[in-house]
Structures are given as structure tokens and as C-alpha cells.
Amino acid sequence: MPTTAAPNKRGRPGYDQQSVLLIAVDVFNRHGYDATSMGILAENLGISKSAIYHHVPSKGDLLKLALDHALGGLESILEQPGAQSGAADARLEFVLRQTVAVLVERLPFVTLLLRLRGNTDIERDALERRRAFDHEVAALISAARDEGSLRQDIDPRTVTRLLFGTINSIVEWYKPGGSLTPEKLADDVITIAFDGLHAQH
Amino acid sequence: MPTTAAPNKRGRPGYDQQSVLLIAVDVFNRHGYDATSMGILAENLGISKSAIYHHVPSKGDLLKLALDHALGGLESILEQPGAQSGAADARLEFVLRQTVAVLVERLPFVTLLLRLRGNTDIERDALERRRAFDHEVAALISAARDEGSLRQDIDPRTVTRLLFGTINSIVEWYKPGGSLTPEKLADDVITIAFDGLHAQH
Numbered sequence: 001m002p003t004t005a006a007p008n009k010r011g012r013p014g015y016d017q018q019s020v021l022l023i024a025v026d027v028f029n030r031h032g033y034d035a036t037s038m039g040i041l042a043e044n045l046g047i048s049k050s051a052i053y054h055h056v057p058s059k060g061d062l063l064k065l066a067l068d069h070a071l072g073g074l075e076s077i078l079e080q081p082g083a084q085s086g087a088a089d090a091r092l093e094f095v096l097r098q099t100v101a102v103l104v105e106r107l108p109f110v111t112l113l114l115r116l117r118g119n120t121d122i123e124r125d126a127l128e129r130r131r132a133f134d135h136e137v138a139a140l141i142s143a144a145r146d147e148g149s150l151r152q153d154i155d156p157r158t159v160t161r162l163l164f165g166t167i168n169s170i171v172e173w174y175k176p177g178g179s180l181t182p183e184k185l186a187d188d189v190i191t192i193a194f195d196g197l198h199a200q201h
Numbered sequence: 202m203p204t205t206a207a208p209n210k211r212g213r214p215g216y217d218q219q220s221v222l223l224i225a226v227d228v229f230n231r232h233g234y235d236a237t238s239m240g241i242l243a244e245n246l247g248i249s250k251s252a253i254y255h256h257v258p259s260k261g262d263l264l265k266l267a268l269d270h271a272l273g274g275l276e277s278i279l280e281q282p283g284a285q286s287g288a289a290d291a292r293l294e295f296v297l298r299q300t301v302a303v304l305v306e307r308l309p310f311v312t313l314l315l316r317l318r319g320n321t322d323i324e325r326d327a328l329e330r331r332r333a334f335d336h337e338v339a340a341l342i343s344a345a346r347d348e349g350s351l352r353q354d355i356d357p358r359t360v361t362r363l364l365f366g367t368i369n370s371i372v373e374w375y376k377p378g379g380s381l382t383p384e385k386l387a388d389d390v391i392t393i394a395f396d397g398l399h400a401q402h
């Protein structure tokens with residue numbers, strides 16, 4: 001969604017909705033959504049409250065736009081051919097790899113999604129969509145297990161929880177632009193999850 | 202630490218320091234430490250603010266006691282023989298298994314530790330001790346890699362981050378007393394981390 005930034009001369013902020021959204025998400029992540037007022041947002045943007053209202057009608061609309069961006073990225077993974085045909089373990093690998101990619105590409109948006117408390121309808125709707133995504137992945141894990149390609153000695157629910165724990169934790173430490181590329185990170189996650197850390201003999 | 206509960210007749214709360222601490226940690230986890238006042242604590246305990254001060258001098262002291270309990274549990278793992286002698290991969294497995302055990306046994310305390318923002322000296326000291334623990338585990342991961350027992354194709358820093366991501370996420374979903382025992386959970390974490398999810402052929 002945030003593809004091209006609006007022309008923006010230093011000292012004379014001329015934001016478009018995407019730039020407002022990016023800064024708002026950053027402020028939400030730092031202060032928490034509940035604790036962020038339109039006044040705090042205006043201060044961080046260096047514009048007046050009425051100028052924000054020019055871009056979006058409310059704080060809730062900013063939240064909804066941001067969560068749509070995170071969830072839209074995740075949901076579109078499941079619609080791709082790699083998620084829809086082939087052996088279940090290959091589809092699972094595809095989905096996990098793409099999940100890491102979306103998480104890294106839309107890092108602040110997914111961070112916001114993962115930290116939701118569920119205090120408002122917008123948050124609860126987003127959590128519902130996130131649960132639906134998680135259920136699709138859980139179903140793939142069960143399918144790969146039934147197919148015989150995943151080990152049978154661990155409850156698929158535990159597998160799902162631990163895999164999401166691993167992947168979601170990436171938002172807490174990954175720094176884009178460093179030596180660890182998104183592709184290598186996705187490879188590492190897939191390698192550890194499927195083949196483990198032990199040296200292969 | 203919270204071993205025996207104080208005698209506590211219904212309707213006439215007679216708390217000892219441990220019971221106050223357990224309830225305080227629960228309130229901190231639900232509302233956030235910053236947002237919790239001694240007044241909110243008193244309300245949750247059903248006693249007066251002055252009665253809390255009978256047990257602990259301040260909110261900070263409760264936080265410090267709680268974090269000491271979490272950190273003390275983690276730090277004591279590293280002093281056990283299983284962490285100190287043997288091959289590095291066996292020591293690593295021991296430490297990870299015990300970390301899961303401490304996390305589950307002291308769930309609300311470790312949850313509090315993992316959610317710290319670092320706004321006060323007490324929090325910063327605790328985060329420093331947690332980093333020191335993480336560094337010891339990272340050193341074990343590097344040692345196991347140098348020893349040849351862990352795969353060489355993943356940066357040990359990435360391995361450390363992902364392993365802690367997996368283990369720390371347990372506080373977000375694990376329900377003590379359910380069908381998944383702490384021992385089986387620790388087994389599952391170790392199995393996935395070292396051997397991966399793929400069925401063994």
C-alpha cells in the first residue's frame with residue numbers, strides 16, 4: 001500500500017494519506033493505540049489536528065487502514081497457487097515463507113496487528129481475520145501431518161502455536177536493511193522449523 | 202517463591218507478602234505496570250492502600266520482587282551441573298528445557314519480565330539481567346556450532362533470536378493444568394528446535 005511517498009518539502013509538510021498512515025502506525029506502536037490521541041498524532045506529524053482530519057475522519061480509520069494492510073498481505077498469501085496446489089508440506093512451506101516476507105515487508109503494520117488488545121470493534125474484527133488466517137495455516141499443518149510428511153508425535157495445535165511464536169517474534173528484533181536479508185531470514189525459519197538445528201550427518 | 206499461601210478466610214482477606222505479590226503480578230500483566238496505581242492494586246486485593254504498605258513499601262518493590270523471582274529462576278538454570286559440563290549441544294538442550302520449565306512454573310512472573318518497557322531503573326536492571334542470561338544461551342549456541350553438533354549455515358545470532366522467540370511466545374498461549382504437560386511441552390520445543398518437523402525417515 002505505501003508505495004510512492006507524496007512530494008514533501010522539508011519544513012513544509014505536505015502529507016498524503018499513506019505518509020500520515022505510516023507515521024500514525026509508528027506512533028501507535030511506540031505509545032500504544034489506546035494511549036495515542038489525535039493531538040499526539042498531530043504533534044508527531046507536525047501538522048494541526050484539522051489537517052489530519054483532511055486525510056482521515058478518525059483515529060479508528062487510521063487503525064483500520066493499517067490493519068487492512070497487514071491482514072490483506074497475509075490473506076493474499078492463501079490465494080496464491082503455491083498455497084492452493086501441491087503436497088501439503090510444500091504448501092505449508094510456501095505459506096510460512098510468504099508470511100515471513102509479508103511480516104518483514106509490512107513490519108510496522110504487522111507489529112501493530114500483533115500487539116492489538118481487542119478493546120474496540122475495529123480491533124476485534126482484525127483479530128477475527130487474524131484468527132481465520134491462523135486457522136488456515138493450522139489446517140495445512142494438520143494436512144501435512146496426515147499426509148505423513150510431518151512428524152506424528154507432536155499435537156498439531158502445539159506445532160501451530162510454536163511456529164507462529166517463532167515467526168511473530170521476528171517483529172521484535174528484525175532490522176530491515178541489515179546483513180540478514182528477508183530471503184535468508186525466511187530460509188532460516190523454514191530450515192529450522194522443518195529440519196532442525198542439529199548438523200545433518 | 203510463592204510456595205505456601207497464607208491462611209485466608211473468605212471475606213476477611215489476611216494476605217501475606219507472597220499472596221499480595223501474586224495478585225499484583227496478575228494486575229500488572231493485565232493493565233501494564235505503568236498504568237497500575239497502588240489504588241488499583243488495593244482495589245484488586247480488596248484491602249486498603251495502607252494495608253498494602255504493611256506488606257511492601259512501594260509498587261516498585263512489588264515489581265522488583267516479581268522480577269527477581271522470574272530472573273532468579275532463569276539464572277539458577279545456568280548454575281546447575283547440566284548447564285556446566287558435557288558437550289555444548291547437551292548443555293544447550295538442558296538449558297532450553299529448563300527455561301521452558303521455569304517459564305511455565307513461574308508463568309505470570311516471566312510474562313511480566315517479557316513485557317517490560319524499561320521505563321524505570323528497576324525495569325532496566327531486570328532487562329540487563331535478562332540480556333546477560335540471553336548472552337549465556339547465545340554463547341552455548343555458538344559453542345555447539347563450533348563443536349560441529351549444530352548446523353553451520355545459520356548465523357548463531359539468528360538461531361538465538363528465533364529460539365527465544367519460540368520459547369518466549371509460550372507465555373502468550375500456554376494454559377497450565379491442560380492436557381499439554383510442562384514436560385511434554387519442553388520435549389516438543391526441543392524436538393522441533395533440534396530435529397525439525399519433518400517426519401524422520
